[in-house]
Amino acid sequence: MNNQEAKLILQAYRPNGQDASDPFFAEALEQVHRDPELKKWFEEETIINSRIQARLQTAIPFPPSLKSELLALQKTVQPVSWWFQPMKLAAVALILASLGAILLLIPQRPSLASFRDTMARSSLQTQEHVEFQSHDIASIQQWLRNKNMDTRFDLPATLQAGAGTAQGCRVVDWNGHQATMICFIVNGEHMDLFVMDSAGLPNFGGTPQFASADGLMTAMWTGSGKVYLLTAQNQGVLQKFLQHT
Amino acid sequence: MDYEQAVNSLYEGLYRFAWSLAGNADDAAELTQETYARLLVKGGQLRDHSKVKGWLFTTLYRIYLGWKRRETALPHYEIASVEAELPPVTPALVDKLENEAVSESLLEVEERYRVPLALYYFENHSYAEIAKMLDIPIGTLMSRLSRGKELMRKSLAAKSIGADRKIISINPPRQKESHE
Numbered sequence: 001m002n003n004q005e006a007k008l009i010l011q012a013y014r015p016n017g018q019d020a021s022d023p024f025f026a027e028a029l030e031q032v033h034r035d036p037e038l039k040k041w042f043e044e045e046t047i048i049n050s051r052i053q054a055r056l057q058t059a060i061p062f063p064p065s066l067k068s069e070l071l072a073l074q075k076t077v078q079p080v081s082w083w084f085q086p087m088k089l090a091a092v093a094l095i096l097a098s099l100g101a102i103l104l105l106i107p108q109r110p111s112l113a114s115f116r117d118t119m120a121r122s123s124l125q126t127q128e129h130v131e132f133q134s135h136d137i138a139s140i141q142q143w144l145r146n147k148n149m150d151t152r153f154d155l156p157a158t159l160q161a162g163a164g165t166a167q168g169c170r171v172v173d174w175n176g177h178q179a180t181m182i183c184f185i186v187n188g189e190h191m192d193l194f195v196m197d198s199a200g201l202p203n204f205g206g207t208p209q210f211a212s213a214d215g216l217m218t219a220m221w222t223g224s225g226k227v228y229l230l231t232a233q234n235q236g237v238l239q240k241f242l243q244h245t
Numbered sequence: 246m247d248y249e250q251a252v253n254s255l256y257e258g259l260y261r262f263a264w265s266l267a268g269n270a271d272d273a274a275e276l277t278q279e280t281y282a283r284l285l286v287k288g289g290q291l292r293d294h295s296k297v298k299g300w301l302f303t304t305l306y307r308i309y310l311g312w313k314r315r316e317t318a319l320p321h322y323e324i325a326s327v328e329a330e331l332p333p334v335t336p337a338l339v340d341k342l343e344n345e346a347v348s349e350s351l352l353e354v355e356e357r358y359r360v361p362l363a364l365y366y367f368e369n370h371s372y373a374e375i376a377k378m379l380d381i382p383i384g385t386l387m388s389r390l391s392r393g394k395e396l397m398r399k400s401l402a403a404k405s406i407g408a409d410r411k412i413i414s415i416n417p418p419r420q421k422e423s424h425e
Contacts, residue, residue, distance in 0.1 A: 011391040012365070012372035019371065044336065051339040052347060052397075053366045059344035060264050062257065063274050070252045070281045124314050215311040233312070234279075 015050035120213035123231040130168030258368040265363035331402035350400035358393030
């Protein structure tokens with residue numbers, strides 16, 4: 001091992017000496033004892049790392065309410081129920097596998113979950129997120145009509161009131177049905193609105209149903225033969241947006 | 246380890262790591278909260294409670310990556326050619342700098358080097374723990390730590406001579422709302 005290799009390895013050595021007995025560093029540390037120049041470098045490196053570490057650990061102020069907010073989460077977030085325990089989970093998995101095999105033999109109806117997942121993936125797509133870029137809703141509608149898409153749907157009232165800025169749109173395919181996607185920025189938050197003819201999906205009314213999909217939060221509702229789905233980073237953003245609708 | 250213990254003993258390190266990723270207090274707090282919310286929801290799946298710490302850091306990093314999937318590729322500026330003028334970083338030079346300058350220097354390091362560096366400095370994680378959390382080979386981690394320290398020290402050196410404006414803004418704070 002030469003000094004260059006020893007230096008590379010010793011960059012991972014923690015300044016408080018916790019790694020002193022780790023065999024991974026043994027050869028590099030032997031080299032330190034053999035070579036005075038490397039020893040000098042290592043001693044200075046340890047001091048610098050120690051000082052930087054101490055500075056960083058005091059440099060970042062904590063939001064004073066963070067700890068109490070984290071503890072309060074226990075009251076609002078439901079822990080997983082008993083069936084996540086390993087043995088019970090295995091039993092449930094066996095039952096589900098059996099049911100799955102049976103369900104495979106039954107013709108499938110379009111499911112809300114499948115629609116939600118497909119739209120969430122489209123919302124997360126960063127490459128060619130929109131096919132047509134425009135801040136103007138009328139231009140977006142015209143582009144959609146040129147694609148034979150039905151633009152006779154209700155935009156959420158918040159958007160109608162001009163609270164957001166459209167970024168563009170595209171057409172998303174789901175099980176042979178075409179959904180309109182309009183991308184917005186509202187109060188600095190990215191949101192995508194998907195609208196599609198109900199396409200055999202159940203009508204569950206105008207009250208938004210919230211669910212997560214692929215790390216996003218979604219709100220879905222139906223009305224006038226259409227199904228609407230809105231995606232955002234988290235539920236708080238969606239609720240804030242929809243409460244004005 | 247129950248939930249309250251996990252908050253009491255780990256939230257500070259987790260918040261600092263979140264801050265090193267997000268670069269601002271609001272997003273760091275949100276990342277920390279989302280991570281603990283997931284612990285509440287999924288914590289029952291953790292068979293070995295001694296692994297809560299590693300799970301929390303890994304989960305926070307994955308949430309952050311999820312956020313990033315929605316970002317525009319961030320502008321990336323090359324280091325300006327002031328390197329030759331920079332003084333060597335010594336313990337005395339670090340002592341001379343304000344805390345804020347040190348934390349800014351960390352934020353200026355490109356993310357793939359900054360993440361292991363933050364885990365190394367903030368929570369004193371070992372090389373093996375960091376490699377596991379980031380799911381990268383140990384050799385890669387060594388290179389990233391080495392390069393990360395080098396970049397951070399260039400930034401520290403630049404700040405010590407008041408040249409930070411000349412040097413870099415490698416990775417500006419996260420912009421959740423932006424698009425391609």
